[in-house]
Amino acid sequence: MPGRLPSRTAILVVLLVLALFLLPWVAGKYPVYLTIQILILAVFSIGFNLLFGYTGLLSFGQAGFFAVGAYGCAKILLAVPNLFLGIAGGVALAGVAALLLGMLSVRHTRIYFSMLTLAFGMMIYSIAWKWRDFTGGDDGLVGIPRAPLEIPGLMSLSVATMERYYYVVLVLSLAAIAAMHRLVRSPLGLTLQAIRDSETRAEFAGVPVRKYRLVAFTVAGLYAGLAGALLPPLENTVTPPIAHWSTSAEPVLATLLGGVHAFSGPIVGAFLFFIIKDIIVRFTEYWLIWFGVIVVALVMGFPGGVMSIFVKRPK
Amino acid sequence: MTGLLTIEAAVKRFGDFVAVNGVSLTILAGRLTAIIGPNGAGKTTLINLATGALFPDSGAMRFKGEAITRLAVHRRIRKGLSRSFQIMNIFARLSVLQNLLVPVLARRGRAGIPFHAIEQETEAVSEARQILREIGLLDEENVPAGTLSHGDQRLLELGIAVAPAPELCFLDEPSSGLTPVERSRVLELIRRLSGERHTTFVIVEHDMDVVFSLADWIVVMNRGEVLAEGPPAEIRENRAVREVYLGEELSA
Numbered sequence: 001m002p003g004r005l006p007s008r009t010a011i012l013v014v015l016l017v018l019a020l021f022l023l024p025w026v027a028g029k030y031p032v033y034l035t036i037q038i039l040i041l042a043v044f045s046i047g048f049n050l051l052f053g054y055t056g057l058l059s060f061g062q063a064g065f066f067a068v069g070a071y072g073c074a075k076i077l078l079a080v081p082n083l084f085l086g087i088a089g090g091v092a093l094a095g096v097a098a099l100l101l102g103m104l105s106v107r108h109t110r111i112y113f114s115m116l117t118l119a120f121g122m123m124i125y126s127i128a129w130k131w132r133d134f135t136g137g138d139d140g141l142v143g144i145p146r147a148p149l150e151i152p153g154l155m156s157l158s159v160a161t162m163e164r165y166y167y168v169v170l171v172l173s174l175a176a177i178a179a180m181h182r183l184v185r186s187p188l189g190l191t192l193q194a195i196r197d198s199e200t201r202a203e204f205a206g207v208p209v210r211k212y213r214l215v216a217f218t219v220a221g222l223y224a225g226l227a228g229a230l231l232p233p234l235e236n237t238v239t240p241p242i243a244h245w246s247t248s249a250e251p252v253l254a255t256l257l258g259g260v261h262a263f264s265g266p267i268v269g270a271f272l273f274f275i276i277k278d279i280i281v282r283f284t285e286y287w288l289i290w291f292g293v294i295v296v297a298l299v300m301g302f303p304g305g306v307m308s309i310f311v312k313r314p315k
Numbered sequence: 316m317t318g319l320l321t322i323e324a325a326v327k328r329f330g331d332f333v334a335v336n337g338v339s340l341t342i343l344a345g346r347l348t349a350i351i352g353p354n355g356a357g358k359t360t361l362i363n364l365a366t367g368a369l370f371p372d373s374g375a376m377r378f379k380g381e382a383i384t385r386l387a388v389h390r391r392i393r394k395g396l397s398r399s400f401q402i403m404n405i406f407a408r409l410s411v412l413q414n415l416l417v418p419v420l421a422r423r424g425r426a427g428i429p430f431h432a433i434e435q436e437t438e439a440v441s442e443a444r445q446i447l448r449e450i451g452l453l454d455e456e457n458v459p460a461g462t463l464s465h466g467d468q469r470l471l472e473l474g475i476a477v478a479p480a481p482e483l484c485f486l487d488e489p490s491s492g493l494t495p496v497e498r499s500r501v502l503e504l505i506r507r508l509s510g511e512r513h514t515t516f517v518i519v520e521h522d523m524d525v526v527f528s529l530a531d532w533i534v535v536m537n538r539g540e541v542l543a544e545g546p547p548a549e550i551r552e553n554r555a556v557r558e559v560y561l562g563e564e565l566s567a
Contacts, residue, residue: 186429186433187439188428188429194409198404201406204368205479206393206418209389
């Protein structure tokens with residue numbers, strides 16, 4: 001998108017980051033827990049939006065890679081209690097899964113791509129469900145430790161408390177968001193947006209379209225994997241529902257809420273997602289119905305997402 | 316004489332319809348060629364075959380002596396074979412400058428650089444600006460391309476087509492839907508670019524004024540076949556051509 005980060009935005013971002021770092025000192029356990037969930041969904045969603053908003057591919061299967069990251073991290077932590085290893089392993093496995101399934105998926109676009117990713121996502125869901133020996137079936141994996149950050153012989157930092165683990169999630173999320181912010185402003189980001197605007201034109205501008213779709217798909221898979229890998233040390237368990245398509249719907253909803261065409265859209269959307277959900281569940285157990293109503297109302301009121309108010313758009 | 320592009324007995328069918336029926340054609344470097352013919356003559360299909368948007372059912376194609384019959388589109392672009400489109404095809408939500416940066420970065424092999432800002436690609440940016448200067452859209456560089464006027468979008472598309480610095484560039488109806496003023500700007504631009512950039516243009520055109528004022532060589536197609544080819548003066552006098560095409564056009 002044309003234009004630079006206005007300095008007012010920069011100040012806002014700095015203040016927000018500062019507030020996030022101070023949060024455990026001023027807030028109780030629950031807001032900290034909720035913020036971890038928001039950060040995880042934010043990472044999940046900006047990866048999804050690299051595919052959707054920037055490359056023009058709507059994936060309904062991101063939960064599959066989220067689950068690969070989560071199960072991968074959980075299995076590693078159960079074997080070797082080292083958080084670095086668990087998270088890096090989860091991310092790497094999700095990246096490999098995305099690369100392999102991406103090779104098949106990016107041959108198609110539009111609804112065909114969406115349906116394929118939905119199918120692959122549900123395939124991973126059924127593996128999580130059926131491969132009892134490895135995934136624990138419907139019981140899932142339990143007793144996953146919030147292992148220390150350890151480099152053998154060099155350092156070992158315990159992050160067993162919620163507050164400490166919050167900082168792990170915060171630092172990794174901010175790094176992932178910053179990296180994505182650079183990526184979308186790089187030549188690669190421009191190439192992806194060109195593919196979104198006109199696949200044919202991009203091809204005839206000398207861009208190997210399929211290769212770059214695969215790059216976007218793999219990066220989105222890595223982000224889903226990171227988001228997934230951050231979950232088991234928080235909850236100490238992993239169960240198959242995280243691989244279900246309804247988990248894939250979360251980044252879709254968050255991105256639609258916040259805005260597809262703004263970089264910050266999916267992040268703001270992740271925040272709104274949990275805040276709205278948190279308020280509704282106090283009143284009714286059928287929160288999803290009311291949540292749906294609110295999403296529909298917001299999307300109709302702000303067709304470009306909430307953040308579209310702040311983005312100057314042509315026409 | 317050896318051609319820049321040679322097409323040998325190309326055939327393309329869509330079901331029972333034979334769009335291109337055994338066309339053999341040689342495009343010479345430096346000779347501005349126009350392909351004309353009535354609707355459905357197979358002109359656009361021929362361009363699609365030459366640029367890789369479609370593969371022929373039979374026949375062969377050579378570019379600078381190399382076989383390119385089934386080469387992927389982006390590889391042909393790298394070799395120096397590009398095109399514009401009959402239907403407007405630009406990156407509508409990118410800025411005018413970014414529209415040109417896409418092909419320039421791709422040609423320089425820098426389209427996949429992930430972690431530094433586009434502004435740091437100073438050589439690519441100045442090259443893109445140079446093209447904007449040539450097509451007269453430098454003042455519009457930060458405007459989203461989709462908001463340009465129709466004529467300016469045509470100019471931009473021409474810019475994207477020549478940005479890969481092609482040796483051969485097909486232009487599919489470059490003047491369609493333009494006002495007379497815009498049309499003369501586009502023609503002037505094609506004439507100038509074919510001189511300055513050492514690009515050989517092949518245009519498909521319906522407007523006979525455009526064809527006879529611009530082309531050094533005219534290829535007439537009808538029903539998927541080449542009916543005649545030759546210099547404009549010769550084509551103008553060709554009886555068969557007048558019957559199927561020019562006759563109706565000139566008397567209209």
